[in-house]
Amino acid sequence: MLTKDRLRLVGRRLVQIAPVILLATFVVFGLQQLVPGDIAATLAGESATDARIAEIRKLYGLDRPFLVQYGSWLWGALHGDLGKSLLSGEVVLDSILRRFPTSLLIVGCALTLSLSIGIPLGILAAVRPGSRIDATVTSVASLGVALPNFWLAMLLVATFALNWNFFPATGAKPLSAGIGPALLHAALPAIALAAGGIAEVARQLRSSLVEVLSSQYVRTLHAKGLSPAAILWKHGLKNVSVNLLTVIGLIFNRLLGATVVIEAVFAIPGIGSMVVHAAIHKDFPVIQGVVLALVLIVISLNLLIDVLYTVLDPRVSQK
Amino acid sequence: MRGVLKWLRRDLRAALSVGFLLLLLGLSLTAPIVAPHSPTNQNVNNTLHEPDAAHPLGTDDLGRDVLSRLIYGAPATLYASFLAVGVAILLGVPVGLLAGFLGGWVDDIISRIIDTLLSFPAIVLAIAVTGALGVGLTNGMIAVGIVFSPQLARLVRAQTLIVKQELYVDAARVFGASLGRILWKHIVPNAIQPVIVQVTLLLAVALLAEASLSFLGLGVQPPQPSWGAMLARAYHYMEIAPEQMYAPGIAILLTALAFNALGESLRVALDPTMKRR
Numbered sequence: 001m002l003t004k005d006r007l008r009l010v011g012r013r014l015v016q017i018a019p020v021i022l023l024a025t026f027v028v029f030g031l032q033q034l035v036p037g038d039i040a041a042t043l044a045g046e047s048a049t050d051a052r053i054a055e056i057r058k059l060y061g062l063d064r065p066f067l068v069q070y071g072s073w074l075w076g077a078l079h080g081d082l083g084k085s086l087l088s089g090e091v092v093l094d095s096i097l098r099r100f101p102t103s104l105l106i107v108g109c110a111l112t113l114s115l116s117i118g119i120p121l122g123i124l125a126a127v128r129p130g131s132r133i134d135a136t137v138t139s140v141a142s143l144g145v146a147l148p149n150f151w152l153a154m155l156l157v158a159t160f161a162l163n164w165n166f167f168p169a170t171g172a173k174p175l176s177a178g179i180g181p182a183l184l185h186a187a188l189p190a191i192a193l194a195a196g197g198i199a200e201v202a203r204q205l206r207s208s209l210v211e212v213l214s215s216q217y218v219r220t221l222h223a224k225g226l227s228p229a230a231i232l233w234k235h236g237l238k239n240v241s242v243n244l245l246t247v248i249g250l251i252f253n254r255l256l257g258a259t260v261v262i263e264a265v266f267a268i269p270g271i272g273s274m275v276v277h278a279a280i281h282k283d284f285p286v287i288q289g290v291v292l293a294l295v296l297i298v299i300s301l302n303l304l305i306d307v308l309y310t311v312l313d314p315r316v317s318q319k
Numbered sequence: 320m321r322g323v324l325k326w327l328r329r330d331l332r333a334a335l336s337v338g339f340l341l342l343l344l345g346l347s348l349t350a351p352i353v354a355p356h357s358p359t360n361q362n363v364n365n366t367l368h369e370p371d372a373a374h375p376l377g378t379d380d381l382g383r384d385v386l387s388r389l390i391y392g393a394p395a396t397l398y399a400s401f402l403a404v405g406v407a408i409l410l411g412v413p414v415g416l417l418a419g420f421l422g423g424w425v426d427d428i429i430s431r432i433i434d435t436l437l438s439f440p441a442i443v444l445a446i447a448v449t450g451a452l453g454v455g456l457t458n459g460m461i462a463v464g465i466v467f468s469p470q471l472a473r474l475v476r477a478q479t480l481i482v483k484q485e486l487y488v489d490a491a492r493v494f495g496a497s498l499g500r501i502l503w504k505h506i507v508p509n510a511i512q513p514v515i516v517q518v519t520l521l522l523a524v525a526l527l528a529e530a531s532l533s534f535l536g537l538g539v540q541p542p543q544p545s546w547g548a549m550l551a552r553a554y555h556y557m558e559i560a561p562e563q564m565y566a567p568g569i570a571i572l573l574t575a576l577a578f579n580a581l582g583e584s585l586r587v588a589l590d591p592t593m594k595r596r
Contacts, residue, residue, distance in 0.1 A: 023435040034451035142583075146523060146575035148530050148547075151568035154554060158561040257440030261531045265554065275443060276535050279450025287447045291439065298438045 006310045013306050021299060025077065028292045029070045032284045042282060043086065077292065083285035085278070092289035095274060100293070102172045103263065103270035105182060107255045109190035110197055114251055117194070118201025119244075125202065126209035127232065137202055144199025149258050153192035153265040160188060170267040189262045196258065197251045201244075208243040212236050242313045249305045253298050326588055333584035336577040343574060347394035356384035358391035359542045367560040376566050379549070380556055388544040389566055395545040396574065399460045399529035399538070400522045406464025407521060411471030412514070416502050418472070419479025430476070436469040445528060449537045456529070456545070459538040463528045467521055474517050478510035485509070512589045519582035523575040530571050546571050 035042055040057035048056075057063050061072065076083065082092035125137035161169035167188050173181040212218065213236055221231050260272030267273070271290050278286035327334040346353060356374075362382030370377045376385035418429035436444075441463075448462035449455075482488065483506060491501050532538035533547030534554075541548065546567040553563035 019431055020435045020438065023432060024438060027435065027439070031447050031451050034448060036453065142576065142579060143572075146527075146572055146579050148527050148550075148568065148571045148575070150531060150534055151550060151564065151571065154550065154557060154564050155568070158557050158564070162558055162561075253438070253440050257442040260440075260443055260446065261535060264535055275446060276537070279446045279537060280454060282450055284451075287450055291443060291447050294443055295439050298440065302438065 009310050010307050013303060017299060017303055021296070024295045024299065025074055025292065026070065028288050028295065029073050031288060031291070033066065035282070043284075073288075082289035082292070085286050086283045087278075087281055087286075092285050095286070096271060096289055096293050099269060099271045099274055101174060102268060103256075103259050103272060105172075105175065106186050106189045106193065106262070106268070106270070107252070107259050109183070109186050110193035110255050110259075111248070111252060113190060113194035114197025114201050114255075115248070118198040119205060121198070121202040122205025122209065123232070123237075125206045126213060126236075127228075129210050134206075137206070141199040141203045141206075144195045145203070147195055149192050149196055150261045150265050152195055153189065153262050156188045156192055157265065172266070172268045172270065185268075189259070189266050189268065192262055192265070193255050193258050197255055200251055200254070201247055204247045205240060205244060208240045209236055212239045242309060245305050245308055245312070249298075249302050252301055256294055256298065330584050330588065332580050333588070336581040336584070339573065339577045340581070343393050343397060343577075346390050347397055350391050350394060354384075354387035354390040356387040358383065358388045358544045360384075367556060367563070369562070377562065379563060380552055380560075385549075385563070385566055388549060389546070389570060391544045392546045392549065392567070392570070395456065395539055395543065396526060396529065396571075399456060399545075400525045400578075402457065403460040403463040403467065403525035403528065404518055404521050406461050407467035407471050407525075408518065410465065411468035412475050414468070415472035415475025416479055416506060419476040420483055420498075420502060420506060422480075426476070429472070433469040433473050433476075436466075437473070439466070441466045442528060442531060445532065446535070446537060449532060454537050454540065456533070456539045456543075459532045460525070460529060463525055463532070467525070470521070471514065471517065475510065475514055478513060479506055482506050482509045513586075516582050516586045516589065519578060519585055523578035523582070526571065526575050526578065 032039055038053070040060070040062050041048065041053050043060070044053045044056045061069055064072075073083075080093055082096070084091055085095070121137050121141075125134040128134055157169050160166045168185055171185060173185045175182045213232075218231060218235060221235060222228075259270065260275060262268075263270045263272035264276060271293070275287060275290040277283070278290070327337060360383060362378070365374075365378050365382045366380055368374060368378040368382075374384050374386065376389065379385055379388065414429060418426045418433075445459070445462045445466045448465060449459045452458040452462060485505075488501060488505050491505050496504070529538055529545070530547030530550070533545045534551045536551065539545035539548045549567040550564055550571075553560070553567065556563055
């Protein structure tokens, strides 16, 4: 599986990713530079005296040049020190680690749903382009893409939680409390998130599969008498698997973002509610910590996908 | 103009979306005349009322007319979508043009920056930028525009790479045309079509982002009406008045559908080689 060429390619990706990570940390820290006017005055509050503002400036090291501030923040972040919340005084890394599993469970369930429903739908539509099934899948997918996910979440809560009591309306349970209760709490948020994911997976898979199935070599395979099922499984899906990986990366990124909004609907104590609260109150250590954690996860996943590309698609490692 | 009419007559989906969006635009411009009530007038004796003749969509938790708030939400929505996409165009298009046309180290650096920015979950970055700029509709949409700009930049860069190979670009260069003139007169008109499609699709994404931000309390501030903010209020009365969330949600859905459908139709209309798949 892993030849020398491929290992070298993976190594090159690792080298390429270093500046991306560095740039990402710069963007994350730079967020606080966007504050209009004097950031110390903003942090000190509206009726703060000049002395208090000066004190705040000194306390957070805001009197130093920007690059020096960035350097010391980065140095801290490298050692797992993301600072403390300006509001609660809680250590940012601790709150992130405590809340992340909740959000990841929802995103994981949503990703599973998106793939396990979206892939069959995409295949169904692509096998007979222009058919009634294709038209139905395509329309449902357009609906799924345009649906505001937090509204869907509200509709789900109103119907399945408040009306019928099938699911809890709010809150979350960790996996340590048992898989059953954890999944029961994660179900509605995951479904609300997955609607867009299913639509996206079905659309992308359909369009790439239609392209493969209408290509010359597939026509040749038909002429050679290979059964349509064999063509689909052996040639069609194998060829779109690389595209599918790209879509997974894209969907994961989007689900990770969307969960932030969904968590508000279900009052879930994940990273979403944390970053929204922090954004409203300009709690920069928390904003920067959460955004950094999210972007690092996305970058790592993209790296993993790149590595999988080289395994799945021999053309990539030959370049 | 005649071409557009002909296209709309042939493409029902495009005609419906354009019709709906024009209706929305009309409502936005005439809201004070069309709306039956003031969107902010409260009536504490008539809260969460069911639809009747005076209030066709009922009243909200403060006794305000839901239909009027819905109508007044239209301009906020259109403003938000177009502002965000406008910011994305202003930032993304020139950057993509320069990266694609100049190539070399400029392209390397810009592409790396685009890659980095695209690694951020868009809505989270928008929330963070809004937090920094200060809560509010305009700031929120500037944030969304900043976050979308790398998507456009990447697309424009890819298009520019294709178009700059063309002979007429070389010819313009040989004739001594300036960089600005080559970009504006030769590259932009020939690279623009996929960008128009993408921009239309982005309008839907921006609309959904506005609704999300307003729902979270980072966008439109009370008492100004917006569909997302209306859903945020409806959320608190979900148990006693679930019907409050239908109208704003459907309005958001339909508008997003219209932008998306228009984008897809434009994709087909602008690309003669595109077969119906």
